[in-house]
Amino acid sequence: MKNKRARWVLIILSLLLVVSMLLPYLAYAAEDEGPQLSSDAAYLYNTGTGEELYGKNEDKQFAIHNLSMLMTTYILIKDIESGKVSVKDKAKISEKSWRAPEPRMFLEVGRKVPVQKLLEGLTIAAGNDAAITTAEYLNGSTEKFVKRMNKEAKNLGMKNTEFHTPNGSNQDMSSAKDLFILAKALTDKYPQYQKYFTESKMKYDTRPGKTVILKNQNNFIYDNPHSTGLKSGWGNHQYHLVASVNKNGMKFIAVTLNASTPSKRSTDIYNLLIYGYNQYQVINIARAGEKYTDFSVYKSTTPGPSTVAYKDNVSVVTRVGVPEEELELDYEGHSYILGGTKAGDNLGTVNIYHDGRLLTKAPVVATESFERVKGFHAALDSIALVFRQIFDFVSNAHH
Template identity: 35%
Template sequence: MEPTTGKVIYEKNSNEKFAPASVTKIMTMLLTMEAVDSGKISLDDKVTCSENAKKMGGSTMLLDTGEVRTVEELLKGVAIASGNDAAVALAEYLGGTEQDFVVMMNKRCEELGMKNTTFKNCNGLPAEGHLSTANDIATMSKELLKHPQVLKYTGTYMDTITEGRKSPIELVNHNKLVRFFDGCDGLKTGFTNEAKYCISATATRNNVRMLSVIMGAPTYKIRNRDASILLNYGFSKYEGKKIVAKDEDVDKIFIDEQTEKYFMAKAKDDLNAVVPKGCGKDIQKKVVIDELKNQYSQGEIVGKCELYLGEDKVGEVDIYSDRDIKKGNVFENIKYNIKNIFKDKDDKE
């Protein structure tokens, strides 16, 4: 998948249901990052780990009952070490209880259109009816990539947490592609006897990001091989194009046609498009103004510049006003009209 547009480049049995194992934790990370980026919680918030979190089996970050960790440390525990205990600690912090958090997870699935997914827990430990599909995993992975700070954790191969511990917590990423595949910075692996080997892998090269999902592979080597093949296939078919540079003029926006008052709409950031190779020349720009107002301040976000390839949106960036400007009043309009009357008269003479 090309995750900016959600374009599926290749798929096979993408709607077949599998146990997702620890790939489940992508949703746990998504809800956490959404809470962080919305200001509901902070990465520095302190979380006290419960007995319920401590008793989790499988892969853990070895939390103790009553141990206090920050949200960021727990995110590292989930993203790097695939800590089942860290996932439960975050779930209880955000939802009150793990089961209430699972309700939040399934609600988010509905919102994202993940019709073939049902979560029974926050970490992917075996549970009857805990199922998803490659297509749904790709959907929630695409959504998580809208929070790029998470890649700081998912793309880390090794880390150590020492504060408040007699013995340090050593974190080693279960996703070996982070170390061995060029450009890989996430997202999450999974394994149980029922699920076999799963992965949602993402990598970036030359301003192109790709996403591949493998479910039910018989060995971790086959999982990693197939994920790598799919990522390389995507990179061979798509290219990144810089269409607009940061602070570049995008359009002239008139707020008063009568007095010809306008501002220049400028791009807040670079605007890149990821498109099939050879299609860059077919990209069309569209400027969308949120609402036409009587005045704007310099630097104010006024809308977006959108890029389209056919009917598919392939990129967008916020645009801002380059100046303070105010629509003319009645007297200014009269003055302008009188000025133009005399100008027209002079032109005729």
């Protein structure tokens, strides 16, 4: 009996040992399948490294409702940047715009609204009236503007998108991946406008003496401290989100479509982002002002060598598990300092690579100022500098 019991104990212990050895692989396999989401479609992309990380029905068409305003915003910014319109221009408000359903900017028919406020109305207030007024101002009618929206979508490579309105409806269709393409184009081409998407509120004078304060309709920017935008959507009891984040240099765009409640939409987007965060690490290379190396000094009354330092905090994002020792640092620029250089002047750049891929460029700067010397000493330094440049050329040629 004792031998039989001992044998069963040994078998159980062996099984436990095998399971414990397999747990890391089972966890990895589960993670590799991606997060469990209730939304009908989703897409996750690391914009910092250019990697597609996750997709669920990412090419399937769904009604996107007011997410159509992202394309309206894209076109408005494009026209502003090209000089076709100015933020100081004023657009006349039509009755069609005035009758738009909520959410609205409360534009009043017959008055004029600055383009700047239309931009804020699209990105912050998600105003249906702002979208309609933008369409009518830029192309004369919503019908003509919708044609332009579909043309822009085709040019961007959005293969599963059909716009029918500038502000969104049940007929406006797109996919999670197509909305990512639009979001990436918007943030890549016009990064200076991304700040509008994270503003918590805007003010607008609907008429003299009557100012309204409009809150940002995208709750994601309040709930996530790393949010950089972009837009939430809803309609027919379906909830969507196009989110962009930057967490310590880890940059993602995540899209979820057709969650059944706002809370499920929030849960899905967080699970999606955590899945992304868990695959990457941030390696801190140097702090701003930290020494990079020493440079020789020529044609100056101040003798060398002199310390040169990193201009900014330097960090890179890699896949989890990459050791810092595998990073390659390659310097390009001057390897010496000349008289007349001032503290803070850029001298060159440290390029940081992993597996041949450039991760970041880190400028280095002078840490002190150098007065220019003239006459005989300058002539001697000129000769020395010629030999130094020849040496650097030969060294770089063999590098």
